[in-house]
Amino acid sequence: MAGKPTIDDVARIAQVSRQTVSNVVNSPEIVRPETRARVEDAIGQLGYRPHASARRLRSQKSSTIGIRLAAMGDGISGSVLDRFLHALTEGAYARGMRVLLFTADDDAGEIEQIERLRDDRDADAFVLTSTSHSDLRTRWLLDQGIPFVTFGRPWAADDMGDPMHHWVDVDGRAGLRAAAEHLIATGARRVAYLGWPSPSATGDDRRRGWADAMSSRGASESELASLSIEAEEDVTAARVAVAEFLDRRPDVDAIATASDSLALGALIATTALGRTDVAITGFDNTPVAAAVGLTSVEQRLGMVADGVLELLMGVSGRDISMREPRPGEAHRLVTPELVVRGSGGGERPVPVVDPM
Template sequence: MAKAPTVEDVARAANVSRQTVSNVLNSPGIVRPATRERVELAIAELGYRPHAAARRLRTRRSSTIGVRLDPYLGGISGVVLDRFVHALTERASERGMRILLYAAHSPAEEIERMGDLVDGGEIDAIVLTGTSREDTRTSWLQERDVPFVSFGRPWRDDDTGEPAHPWVDVDGAAGTRAATQHLLDRAGSRIAFLGWPEGSGTGGDRASGWAEAMLHAGASGPRWAVEESLGLARDVAGAELAADPAVDGIVCVSDALAIGAHLAATALGRPELPVVGFDNTPAAEALGISSVEQLPEQVAAGVLDLLMGATGNVVVRQGLDVETAYVLVEPRLVVR
């Protein structure tokens, strides 16, 4: 078995001292960028992994990132967050970090739980999910100076030009633009959008992609709204399709709504009506429904890059530089 690379091996490869390698691993902010990049490259090329337990004792860091475990609500689309947490755990482990899952049923309860973990020195950073425009969790973390990244943008007026905090999100508008263009090319010019009621940042983002694609094509189609429910989607889509049989296809804000729309079309004798969902869940795949894949594995990678740098293995406090404060992952359309 080949000998595992050591700090000395990294120092030799990067042409620096052992202390410089240690600084890059434990206090990267004090190392000149060019030197840090050279050491990080040597670490990556050699596959060096420091001993996690020793590093925790030496640096007094927990080497742990906290993530809330969302309450189980059933349904179809929850699989995306499950995949995200699995991917985050795997990729954090590759960097010598651990993921600590905690439960909370409200923002206030989550803040209390985060306070216990931070005060107890159990975590170095937090990953938030389920962001909103007036998110009390983000303001609490900023006031306490706790490093964090959110899966979901802040939903402010300009999240890219003036990010309120580090974030990673899926470009929902890009996904629905691709889905709409696919149906325009394949099915016809009258494409409907089945989305959530007004007030959802994510829902509004996805609806905007459909609207942009339709405007660009000079086409028109109805926009329907319903809560996240397969049954309600089936009822609403059924009534709308019966009243407007000229609809050529439907782009949906989620797979649950897409399945409901597909069932409604089938009941009306139009099983061939093309429907596109969002999330690419196993249920959509089983029914042969096209869907937008969120790529939660890429989201997890982006979260760790913002917290630790591209190759780092400790949490680094980073500023809100516009070019490095967020990652927008472009999803892909899976056609069936």
């Protein structure tokens, strides 16, 4: 009476047993309608809510997904993780799950934390981000039989066909193809590509998208090579690289880039050179892109989050229920969306970076 109402309080008021109340809460369909109504009434009247820990103890499920909050030295794109986290949390709540945060300095530390959370039964599934080829973590999780999904492909020989583990990823290739095609469609004659130094699994894939668009317009391999710019994921590095490049190749009138950071560097370089005719596209659709009016590729993180939850819990399940990954059912490749803004080419409706 003093504290929060328990299931017994509800049972007493509704003149039924504990278990019936439990049934009304967990599987209403097996309770006779009138009984159900009576119980629901009592629940509403008392403001009863099940004690999550009691339920978790008994059912041996934590209904919690653990995810590492990376230290984000990733520059601007850190906000991608942020938005993904937001979408994941929202989706998780809709399915009766919670999202628990943890931190770690490196992958080994992450494994340690996951082990702890698993042993404490604080989380029963995990989501990994920024996976690399032959990732320590995925191997370990598979060995342990811990349910997990990665946001990011394993980038193994045959990602789609050979389901080592469950993953969701964004089709960067399609994204860059769209960006390049948009630049061409809005009047660009020579579209360069600004990406990260190869080899870079994600980067090479994005470059392929640009190459797709260019090839279908008749560009040769050597032309593609001569239109490629490389820079580390860093605004300054990108600025320097683009300035140098435009000096050699003033005929280039558009640049599709692999990230908003690179794009920002390109934007600063072209502005400084007075080359405001050069159209630029970014990737990630970060707040910075929105802020400076940059056309960018949006990853649709809501769909990514949905995909993750679907792989973890089934299409509409409310429990972690992961099977062996089966071909065709273990992956989701989300097609991104091009968000067109002023600096993306053509008429430049809002002249964003030229002097007033």
